[in-house]
Amino acid sequence: MKKTDILVLDFGSQYTQLIARRLREQGVYTEILPFNVCIEDIKAKEPKGIILSGGPASVYSNEAYFCEKAVFDLKIPILGICYGLQLIAFHFKAKVAPALHKEYGKAHIKIQKDNVLFKNLPQEQIVWMSHSDRVESLPDGFEILATSTNSPFCALVNEKLQLYALQFHPEVEHSEFGAYILKNFAQYICHCESVWNMGSFAKGQIEKIRQEVGQDKVLCAVSGGVDSTVVAALLAQAIKEQVIVVFVDNGLLRDKEREQVEYTFKNILNINLISIDASEIFLKRLKGVIEPEKKRKIIGNTFIEIFEKEAKKHKDVKYLAQGTLYTDIIESSVVGNSKTIKSHHNVGGLPEKMKLKLIEPLKEIFKDEVRALGLELGLNKELIFRHPFPGPGLAIRIMGEVEINALNTLRKADSILIEELKSNAWYDKTWQAFCVLLNVKSVGVMGDNRTYENAICVRVVNANDGMTAVFSHLPYEILENISRRIINEVQGINRVVYDISSKPPATIEWE
Ligand code: XMP
Numbered sequence: 001m002k003k004t005d006i007l008v009l010d011f012g013s014q015y016t017q018l019i020a021r022r023l024r025e026q027g028v029y030t031e032i033l034p035f036n037v038c039i040e041d042i043k044a045k046e047p048k049g050i051i052l053s054g055g056p057a058s059v060y061s062n063e064a065y066f067c068e069k070a071v072f073d074l075k076i077p078i079l080g081i082c083y084g085l086q087l088i089a090f091h092f093k094a095k096v097a098p099a100l101h102k103e104y105g106k107a108h109i110k111i112q113k114d115n116v117l118f119k120n121l122p123q124e125q126i127v128w129m130s131h132s133d134r135v136e137s138l139p140d141g142f143e144i145l146a147t148s149t150n151s152p153f154c155a156l157v158n159e160k161l162q163l164y165a166l167q168f169h170p171e172v173e174h175s176e177f178g179a180y181i182l183k184n185f186a187q188y189i190c191h192c193e194s195v196w197n198m199g200s201f202a203k204g205q206i207e208k209i210r211q212e213v214g215q216d217k218v219l220c221a222v223s224g225g226v227d228s229t230v231v232a233a234l235l236a237q238a239i240k241e242q243v244i245v246v247f248v249d250n251g252l253l254r255d256k257e258r259e260q261v262e263y264t265f266k267n268i269l270n271i272n273l274i275s276i277d278a279s280e281i282f283l284k285r286l287k288g289v290i291e292p293e294k295k296r297k298i299i300g301n302t303f304i305e306i307f308e309k310e311a312k313k314h315k316d317v318k319y320l321a322q323g324t325l326y327t328d329i330i331e332s333s334v335v336g337n338s339k340t341i342k343s344h345h346n347v348g349g350l351p352e353k354m355k356l357k358l359i360e361p362l363k364e365i366f367k368d369e370v371r372a373l374g375l376e377l378g379l380n381k382e383l384i385f386r387h388p389f390p391g392p393g394l395a396i397r398i399m400g401e402v403e404i405n406a407l408n409t410l411r412k413a414d415s416i417l418i419e420e421l422k423s424n425a426w427y428d429k430t431w432q433a434f435c436v437l438l439n440v441k442s443v444g445v446m447g448d449n450r451t452y453e454n455a456i457c458v459r460v461v462n463a464n465d466g467m468t469a470v471f472s473h474l475p476y477e478i479l480e481n482i483s484r485r486i487i488n489e490v491q492g493i494n495r496v497v498y499d500i501s502s503k504p505p506a507t508i509e510w511e
Contacts (some may be wrong), residue, residue, distance in 0.1 A: 007047035011055030018171040027194030049190030052084030077162040085165035092139030103129035127168035209238040220321040224261035227323030251279025252393030292511030320356035366465040396511035400439040431463040444494035453494040469503040
């Protein structure tokens with residue numbers, strides 16, 4: 001079994017992957033395993049440190065999650081975060097109870113005792129809290145490292161046993177020195193070296209793919225987006241002609257998208273591409289469907305059906321490779337106990353009895369890490385910095401039934417938006433920009449005539465990894481131009497609105 005530097009045990013927090021990510025940013029190789037992994041598997045990884053993640057359960061409830069007790073006897077430094085702190089406290093006989101004042105969001109902490117965990121960091125800091133239980137007494141053998149107004153036991157240590165615990169989330173960006181706290185834990189407490197980088201990630205994944213696939217063949221589904229293209233490039237390097245790259249035109253693509261994808265694979269990447277036009281079947285199945293989750297499931301199922309049909313045409317195809325990211329998994333809630341937000345088409349939309357085994361080399365990393373990986377693999381910048389485009393395509397940007405006229409209207413509006421952003425040098429400053437067809441009619445006046453037509457919503461957001469987002473503060477002149485052009489040039493639209501919601505509480509896509 002491959003060794004790791006830091007092992008994160010996942011108790012179901014939405015932020016678990018961020019812990020690994022923050023450590024990877026410091027060059028520390030980090031892996032995540034489920035909270036209940038057996039002690040032998042943990043030992044086999046030979047970790048230099050263990051982190052117990054946050055999670056939605058309560059340690060005192062019947063549904064509590066516990067790792068094996070032997071984890072605490074390994075004589076390896078342990079850091080508990082949020083639920084992890086409560087678990088450590090509970091194990092060492094402290095009282096954990098529902099907090100009278102639940103803490104969500106920013107909080108101030110004061111360091112009470114010098115410790116290497118807070119080495120070189122200010123005595124007072126802003127941190128990110130997200131908990132409804134709290135520790136109410138000091139666990140046996142522990143000392144208080146920091147307090148907050150509502151958490152007297154906000155950071156704890158048992159130096160003898162090398163046990164550390166934090167009530168707040170150092171992995172979240174809003175904890176202003178959180179990344180340094182994790183770095184201190186890895187560097188000074190666990191003595192990890194900073195040797196991990198995207199190059200070593202690529203090498204590791206290539207080896208893993210070779211081992212797993214052997215002499216069999218892999219069908220790799222690409223959409224033309226960054227994620228699946230990076231997967232195709234990774235597979236091409238790993239197993240060469242054993243990979244069959246397939247692109248499915250589902251009829252839900254943007255203007256000229258199919259031609260662009262075909263051109264890129266043929267002329268830029270030199271990877272053989274099988275292009276399938278399946279628009280008819282997708283549109284037929286989506287007829288009359290308006291419920292977002294139903295759309296997503298239909299699209300997911302149809303994709304798989306087509307891939308399986310294509311796979312049968314080739315010999316020895318046993319695997320399907322996809323560009324699933326960690327964000328897709330967490331929102332589809334396949335990790336731990338997190339709640340389902342939406343079924344991402346390449347995760348929750350899979351039929352139960354899929355015949356091909358999945359290969360998802362990007363499932364533990366975030367979009368910006370995928371981009372770094374793409375550059376490492378030699379892909380060109382224009383492709384790497386394309387805005388994300390969801391697998392279910394324009395279907396989830398049409399509020400209501402997906403049909404040809406709506407798709408064409410949306411395509412025209414979308415091209416205008418992208419054209420305007422590119423010509424004003426705003427495309428690269430934003431995470432994602434797109435139009436949504438609202439299917440809400442309103443009254444307008446064009447020439448001297450009354451109109452009663454549809455509205456387009458423009459959504460442009462800034463984000464780091466898609467987990468959170470804020471609307472982009474586009475200059476009014478650009479917004480004005482976009483609105484004027486869409487209303488003038490797209491038939492059937494007489495009103496344009498700008499979406500000013502953040503994620504959370506909204507999501508980036510509308511469905
Ligand atoms: P939301 O709407 O969940 O989107 O805030 C977060 C990011 O994920 C993209 N997205 C998807 N990508 N399949 C994908 O490959 C999907 O089903 C899917 N749904 C949303 C979205 O465009 C944004 O970048």
